[in-house]
Amino acid sequence: MSPWLLGPVQASVALLLAPGLVGAVRWMKARLQNRRGSPPWQPYLELRKLFAKEVVVSNNASWLFRAAPFIVFGSTVAVTLLVPLLAVPLPFDGAGDLVVVVYLLLLGTFFLALAGLDPGSSFGGMGASREMTVAALAEPTMALAIFALAWGAGSTNLGQIAFRTLATPSEALAPGHLLAFAAIFVVTLAETGRLPVDNPATHLELTMIHEAMVLEYSGRYLALLEWAAALKLLIFFTLLGNLFVPWGVAVTLTPGALLWAVFTLALKLGALGGAVALVETHIAKLRLFRVPELLSASFILALLAVTASFLL
Amino acid sequence: MSVPFLTLLLPPLLAAAGALVLPPRRRAAGALHAALGLVPLLAALRLAALVLDGWTPTWGPTDLFRVDALSALLAGCVTFVAALVALLGPGFGREEHYTPSQVRRFRVFASLFAFTMLVAVTANNVGVMWIAIEATTIASAVIVPLTVSKASVEASWKYILIGSVGIALAFVGTVLGYFDFVTLVGRREYALNWTVLMANARVLHPPVIELAFVFILIGYGTKAGLAPMHTWLPDAHSEAPSALSAMMSGVLLAVALYAIVRWRAVVNAAVGPVFSDRLLIGLGLLSLGIAALSLVIQRQYKRLLAYSSIEHTGLMCLGLALGPLGVFAAMLHLVNHMLAKSMMFFLSGRILDRYGSPEISRVSGLLRVMPWTGGLFAAGMIALLGLPPFGMFLSKFTLVRAGFAGGQGWLMAAVLALLAVAFVSLLAHLNRMLYGAAPTGVRQGEGGGWGVVPLVACAAALVVLGLAVPAPVMELLERIVEIAGR
């Protein structure tokens, strides 16, 4: 299979897996809380329903309200082309590196926040304000974590990082890598709106950040946004998985290697999803003004990661 | 050779006599006065042309009068401001509130004032120069209290007292200089001639000439408004009629500085520049400091301009001590300051007539009330602040350059800091007058419109000096550096 075909394949695999991942995490959390919970494939049904439903748009909203879902969804899908989902010699490795990934996600958050503000409801305003605050505070951690990784691997391009960790397994257990892993894990919780920062399950005004922005959406726009959110979760898990523990990622583009890559990817996503489910069942939601402490803790982790990576 | 001198010195006397005889209110008297004011300006230009052709015209017994480059420049300045005063002084503007007798008194003594300054500047004999400068104090003191009030009487008393005491000390210096010369060469009729003193300077005794220069510096420094002898200047300039303060601030300070430059040349020839430089830098920096800090809190705009004169005189005095390039910058600054300050005082005269109050807080919206006067006032402000395109930018730049070239880095740092303080305070005060809404009850419109035309000429001259100094002026300044710059 030619490398240029790998891009769309990776994108479609990601699109297929994402709702399942969210469903699986919800299902695992329910099981941990002794509830039956909805089946893992529930999100697929929701998406199908939403795509068919009628769209209701607020009279205050402008064209931006209708364009934002496409930009958010598009930027997240574009990221999947850059992230080493299945195979390492990525076709678009020259086009973008880890910094581009972070900033594409920030572009998505930017337009989501604007869309939240547009209908003019106080929920949207609150959600946008809090989302941008969290995103802004998460930026320095991501930057330092990237450079801790990049310094070890000699390049910020994701394919190169994964390839280097594959080539020298001892790198994986270097303190720099572990600290970077922890830092990015905390940022994942913050960015994808998981529990300690934001409660994905409820619509309670006080606690919701991500939900507040998509409150006004309905029909196919809501479907796109939900899908994009699920995709974002998948991307972060892939970063955690394939950059730090890249075994199982296909090195040659043979169908057998790719199938094996998909299987190992599913395994990793399951493991990380279980970890998140565990975290969410044991930790209550932090008050908004305690979130910066969490993020500064992750910043310190990233700082240590950078110092560890260039000291050793 | 006597014609240029006569056309230079006689007209002011004739003007004084004419003003005495003719009734001041009649237009003919005013026109005659103005005409007689312009003649010496042409004579001065003629003399400058002669000097540029290599002549140094002399006249009178034991060549009492001699015009070299320095004298020509100062004569030009004096006659220019005298012409302005003749044109714009009391007795012309429609909003005149001077009585005919006051106008007559002003014209007589203003002409005498101009005459004495011209004599001081063209006299070769140092004694006659002293007499002329003493006479300037007397002539100007009479018309400081033109409108008698408690403040103007007080100002005039302090002016005459401090001025006379200061000048007396200068005479002590002159006598000591003469004494030093006589003990070496014996009594000669032309002994007090500057040229003779310069020729025999190397022979003079250092301790005596240094003592003489201290007295000279304190004496003429009082007339030049150098600190700590400057205290009479703010009072005199703010209480005197604006035309007179323009003359005093513009040229009287320059004439006193001229005297110091003359004696400095003699002392440098005798003892070398180090002694006089140290004194000039000390006094210059002190004047700059006191004036700059005094500008910060000021309530009246004429006092503000007076302190600004002290600041610029201090700067010029400092410039003299920074080697040949410094003297060049100081002389250029002298011409620029004369133009800018006399223009500003004439404008403040018009503002005082229109707004009726000398307080800065009572004057606002000047650009709206009197657009031309306001515009020129703003131009004058920018010139005094030393911003391009006006001449002061160039002279300040050259002065600071001379300072750095002479290795006086830290001195120049102090000067720049003080100039910055003066800059901010002058800007703040004058901006409060230019902008904002016009107070109620103040008549809008320009009033005596053509009265502004000569001032526009001043501003234009400043711009010319700012962008490309004309060749003759350059030549004149270079000649001066040869005379006084060593």
Next chain:
Amino acid sequence: MRALFLLLVAGYASGAAAALVLGTGALARWASALGAIAGASAGLALAAGACVWGAAFSLDAPDLLGVVGGMAFRLDALGAVFLALTSLVAAPSALYGAGYSRAWDGRPALRQVGFMLNAFLLTMSLVPLADGTLTFLLLWEGMSLSSYFLVMTDADKPEVVSAGQWYLAMTQMGFACLLGAFLLLQSGGPGSFADLRAAADALAPGTRDMVFALALIGFGSKAGLIPLHVWLPRAHPAAPSHVSALMSGAMIKMGIYGLLRVGLDLLGGGPAWWGGLVLALGAVSALLGVLYALMEHDLKSLLAYHSVENIGLITIGMGAGLLFASLEMPAAAALALVAALYHTVNHAVFKGLLFLGAGAVLHATGTRDMNRMGGLIRGMPWTAALFLVGSVAISGLPPLNGFVSEWLLFQSLLPGIGAPSPLVAVLMVLALGMLALTAGLCAACFVKAFGITFLAIPRSPEAEHAHEAAWSMRAGMVVLAGACVVLSVGAFKIVPRLTEVVAPLVGLPVPAPSFSVGWALQTPGGFARMSPTLVAAGLGLVVLAAWLAVKTFASRRPLRVGETWGCGRVVQTPRMEYTATAFAEPLRRIFAAFYRPSEDVSIDFHPDSRYFVQSISYHSAIVPWFERYLYAPVIARVRRWSERVLALQSGSAHAYLTYLVAALVLLLGWLVVTGQR
């Protein structure tokens, strides 16, 4: 080339003359605008000539200002970049100005704006060409003075006058330092830059440091680096919008040009602490700039503080460049300087666009306060879309040019982490953290700026009836928005050009290593590759594909418009919306240690019962650190000295005479004492 130079001068001069002569109507406005545009395009052509085709240009005019050695002009690669930048912002601003200055029709202020704008553009375009101390300083002062008059156009408002005074005072302080720096460097010799370069090597290290320190203060105050930035958030909002665009876009860049010219070209680099200091100042300016911007709810002062932030980013790049040059890492230094130059050009373009947008909003609604705007996207669709482009660009988000230069900045800091001395590494890591935080906060700030101003429900009648800007204003903005896209997509062509500009400064061989391979940018040693072209294309493709997919597969039921959901209350009023202050409230609370906010809430209850509230007024203010703890004490001390000196003028004649006699006695005493030896 000489013809282009003369065309540049003639263009601006004719624009200025037209503004003066042709009265105060539309004719005058358009004539001066066309003159300015002609001058700007000549400038652009001149710069392109020097930058792209490498044609040298130099002109000596010894008779002009003969008294002090005459004026000299020379255009080299570094000057060409800044000339291009100035002209690139000048043309659209002038076009925009033609429409915008209709507000002054029939008033003398129009003449002042027209004349001063052309004078300002002329002096600013010639500053990068100056090749002698006096030429540079004269043009520098001319630029400051003409921009002062532009700031003072509507000077009947007292805060505009005080802004003007702050501005001119600060510029004058900066000029005094520059004067000191250049004259120390010249130390008596001739004034042309070539002589300065020769003299620089002979200078003692102490003097070189002094020259650099003075130049840093002088140029830093013009660029708006913390703590010399206080004039910027006062002067920019006070100036007409197209002037603020020029000041923010091009004028403060002259500070950067000056630092590069003196720091690298004339002095030829220096010890490591130069770069470290500049880097630290840049990082602090970036972070504090964005923090102050977050708290602003006046649109133009928000943009002004963002200028401080972006200047901070540029200075980080420059500081890193200086540091690497002193640590003998020429490739890394070149990359850092290329990043700085690229961000300078980018900032000129998108900040110009944002200020023009803010001007259009001010023109339409008559207010700058964001809490009284809202919903302008309906009344002003063009301006909203263009302001959005500017916001995305300034926040450094991918498809546009802001992202490219911020990516370069990130990558240029990276080699520093591996630098030999640990202090440099720590500095780089901290700068990196502050850079990332600044980028994040900048995105948050512009969500607030765009969202509160253009989206949701109009908060005041003026916002409701806002009308679209005139076509000339929109044309100006469209040009700049286009430039944003071109600068992003064409990055792989522009970066090599900038590298050629920077190479001689850091001592790289002339065929400098180009940091671009095919369509992608590549950092030295192949450390990181990114192709803005591909990212933009890919993003566009994917969004289009998503839109098509949804259009074909999803239901084609018509869109229904309904009421915004509000938990069942009756009507949606603007007071229920988030305001700018509310949006920034979480960040104010998080950074409370820095802001130290003071909030006072006054509630007046309904007369007959304490449980019903008639009105609540909420006012919060943050501590202006620099004004209160740096400038106020200095001013207070100068006033105290002044009072003490004025006590000398006590009014008593006897005291005055005592001063005179005391001076005499002191001098005589000094004479006698020195006489002894």
Next chain:
Amino acid sequence: MSPHLVSQLSVGGATLVLLAGLMMLWRRGVEAHIKAFTAQSVALAATTAMVGWFAGDWQLWAVAALLLLIKGIGIPILLQRMARRFGTERELEPYVNTATSLLVGGLLVLLAYVVTKPLVSVSQLPTRTGMPLAMGLVFVSLFVIISRKKALTQVLGFLMLENGIALLAVLGAHGIPIIVEIGVFLDVLLGFIVMQVFVYQIHETFESIDVEQLNRLRE
């Protein structure tokens, strides 16, 4: 006239002039001041005549005559008229009481001696010994102007200052060229007349000639 005798006489004359100056510090009444000034002018004229006779220079004779005429007779008459006009005002306590004034006067004369040391060593003229006394008078008259509150007394102090300088010129260089001499006389006379006019004006506007009240112009 042997040089020795001349130096004796010149020192004597200079001492007389200086003593008249010190009288101003000692006495308080205005009439006493005017009498002291007149005596001083006469002594000065005598000294000038003596030096003129010794140097055989007719110009000095003319100067002596002029001195006697103007400063000996003319100005005292005007001063008397002014004193009668303002004499009624009560006597004002000067800044410095008499004892300290005299002490300061003495110190100033000492300073004059130190300052004029190089002058005396340089000059060969027999009259050089009187020069420190002349310089002493200059300093004393400066002190008078500073310490006395009445405008009239300040004018007298100024006139004494002029006398001191004239004496210095005569003793140091046997007088300055005649043109300058006449000019100086003219200046002094005009200066005095203008000061007199101002004193009348001060009296008119302030109802007293106490310079203390002239402190309206501050800052």
